[in-house]
């Protein structure tokens with residue numbers, strides 16, 4: 001099974017703080033890390049490939065330097081190949097553009113039986129890439145899987161466990177397919193220190209291409225969504241009291257908890 | 260001038276930060292309270308290659324150099340100084356002496372196991388009557404046929420009770436003494452006649468066992484001579500020189516943890532109707548801590564760079580250990596003060612850090628010895644030679 | 648009645664007009680749910696400003712009256728929403744955020760931009776007709792202000808942040824039924840499975856934490872608190888006093904001497920809230936505290952405060968949540 005996992009690097013939440021009153025983001029350090037759910041998707045891909053004979057994992061990321069770092073991490077964790085579509089401008093890109101790039105990149109990787117990615121993206125509106133890609137390829141899509149396994153009986157099918165109200169359920173899909181992986185659904189392995197150093201020492205660790213080399217011109221990369229800026233939630237206030245009889249208070253509390 | 264870490268070192272730190280925060284930190288209090296190293300986590304660290312971070316991959320290391328090793332020690336000591344001490348003695352002095360001066364055959368024999376954590380190493384220099392004056396060692400090694408027989412005692416040996424291999428400095432020629440008559444041996448601890456004493460009861464580093472090592476006619480084959488016969492003292496001193504850099508890195512991690520805890524606490528804790536962060540005396544402590552930490556960080560990583568680029572580093576290495584251990588002690592002491600009663604609570608890591616940090620001013624050469632090292636380097640630069 | 652007849656009846660060309668209309672896609676019974684109603688109400692608001700129609704795309708004609716009552720001018724019943732809407736020349740399409748995947752499929756089909764989970768600022772730029780909206784990132788630390796500029800514009804709305812919609816039973820609207828066949832389901836349902844999430848997740852990563860303290864009163868409350876935690880899909884924790892009482896273990900003690908936590912919701916039941924505790928929850932996004940003592944310091948760290956006996960609130964709350 002050839003698995004491709006899509007990775008996104010983002011600014012480490014610990015490296016900046018948000019001041020709601022000043023309506024500003026203060027960046028303290030230039031630190032990036034893998035989108036948390038993508039980290040779980042990468043682990044799911046490695047586990048699945050490890051469990052199936054002849055399984056391979058290729059990691060794919062688009063963007064600037066942080067995307068490259070994410071791919072080195074994937075190599076150090078065990079991904080056999082990595083493709084970096086290098087383009088600074090793709091970092092804040094919208095879902096349609098990323099989907100287009102991924103489609104071309106999949107072709108360059110020689111296709112895939114399964115594409116995994118994180119079910120949510122912490123810093124951008126890019127969780128839509130999974131279902132978009134599936135629609136574009138005409139493949140099935142399953143959202144927020146907790147565990148992926150090859151279907152025991154039938155070749156070329158996959159079982160995915162999903163969280164549903166009241167418990168876990170499984171679905172079976174045919175391959176090729178796109179599956180997004182729920183955040184924290186597994187514990188990603190740590191890359192070993194030697195494998196990190198080896199990944200960086202290997203000049204062939206990453207296959208680096210530009211969008212143009214994938215046959216994408218400016219028109220193909222034209223955004224359908226503009227990023228106008230940032231806005232900020234109102235300043236947090238403490239101490240709001242729920243008043244009334246016990247019944248009133250409980251009703252208000254229940255309403256808020258159900259949100 | 261470029262003060263940024265290389266991408267591979269940044270990636271190494273990312274992995275280490277995650278591992279230490281998620282896996283090691285939750286176990287640190289337990290390690291201290293029970294006084295038992297956590298064998299499970301040590302095994303895991305071995306699998307991740309953390310027992311051989313600075314050494315070349317040829318011998319099973321990670322090939323991350325002194326800078327990578329300093330990152331390791333900084334991150335470990337941030338959360339668990341006991342575990343950092345185990346790794347520090349294992350890599351920084353035990354395996355390092357083999358790496359620096361061992362023959363290729365001896366390195367091939369032992370380094371892969373040491374790097375993978377399958378064998379834990381110890382560094383045996385100090386004796387009951389030879390502390391700062393390491394040249395006063397008495398442990399004897401006598402050659403009989405194709406083997407040496409070691410007789411005597413080492414003391415205060417980190418990893419003593421858990422070591423599989425000990426690098427031991429022994430007198431091979433009493434006429435010459437340590438300078439020219441001492442030799443390093445790699446001793447397998449399962450050899451007859453070897454025994455480790457009970458772990459010492461120390462004020463800190465409870466999870467890092469330190470003990471006496473007894474040698475009763477321990478047979479060591481000639482092939483296990485590390486380096487040249489008679490030149491062992493040089494090997495050990497060279498090893499300690501390098502070890503001081505990473506010890507400085509460890510103290511850096513301890514000081515940073517203290518500052519971090521303090522910053523959180525001054526914001527959360529209110530007295531006299533306002534957060535104590537608003538009090539100037541508290542602010543001054545924070546400013547002093549941050550300044551000293553920044554100075555230490557610059558010194559440590561610049562010195563590591565000197566090591567990795569084969570430049571002279573002995574003076575700076577002494578400074579790393581001296582400034583580092585005193586900075587850490589001061590910062591953790593201030594952090595303890597800032598936390599008030601919570602600072603002395605045995606349920607909180609500041610008290611543990613305070614106990615753990617103090618030892619930094621003593622082992623691997625007391626701070627008085629560091630000052631002597633630094634001064635002798637300084638004076639040598641103007642043509643004056645001194646001896647302690 | 649088909650579109651041509653309807654156009655003749657109304658005296659205007661409806662097919663030409665639909666290009667600037669708003670389509671709301673609500674399969675199943677969505678139109679009758681608060682989420683569906685809220686999206687319809689938003690669509691109505693935009694349509695009134697733009698002077699266009701609101702079309703509701705449903706899969707069940709039983710939902711049509713509700714869709715109309717909440718703001719739709721016309722209800723379309725179809726078994727294949729993507730296929731159907733794609734043939735209707737929509738300019739704007741809105742869905743609830745629960746249907747993000749459907750929205751993405753539609754967006755891909757129509758080669759359009761999509762903003763998901765909009766929580767604020769949904770409007771149409773009167774000059775460019777861009778669809779604008781803000782959506783949270785980093786768990787709500789801040790919002791991205793986005794604008795869809797493609798000819799077709801799609802957004803999904805986080806309906807929990809929208810005001811409750813009110814039905815107008817007097818509204819009337821047309822219902823059209825399409826005979827498109829239902830798409831082939833991609834996935835085969837295998838039903839419930841015996842799966843247990845790996846128990847590796849430390850408290851510090853918990854998204855919902857129900858935390859108890861001595862103010863809970865008796866040990867009997869602990870089981871109820873555990874039930875509440877399960878009901879909310881979260882974990883049970885406690886402060887130091889709860890550990891001293893033997894209600895929770897060390898790994899679940901919240902405090903700077905125990906675990907520091909940063910959940911989306913921290914529900915403190917009977918926790919007085921000393922600095923050792925409160926300093927360890929500063930990363931929580933929302934804190935709700937219940938304590939009988941109105942002067943409990945926990946209330947200074949809580950967004951929402953309930954001054955009441957936790958032992959009385961807890962069973963009533965469990966009952967209210969069902």
Ligand SMILES: Cc1cc2nc3c(=O)[nH]c(=O)nc-3n(C[C@H](O)[C@H](O)[C@H](O)COP(=O)(O)OP(=O)(O)OC[C@H]3O[C@@H](n4cnc5c(N)ncnc54)[C@H](O)[C@@H]3O)c2cc1C
Nearest residue numbers: 382383384385390391415416417469622623624625627647
């Ligand atoms: C936790 C721990 C772990 C250790 N691990 C190891 C290990 O793994 N391997 C190992 O070989 N050793 C180890 N040691 C021993 C350590 O290196 C020695 O304790 C240290 O070198 C000091 O020796 P000493 O304790 O005998 O003190 P002494 O040498 O007796 O010194 C006593 C005091 O006199 C001062 N002093 C001595 N000489 C001079 C001088 N010339 N000028 C000025 N002041 C002087 C010292 O600074 C000190 O203040 C360890 C010690 C500890 C506490």
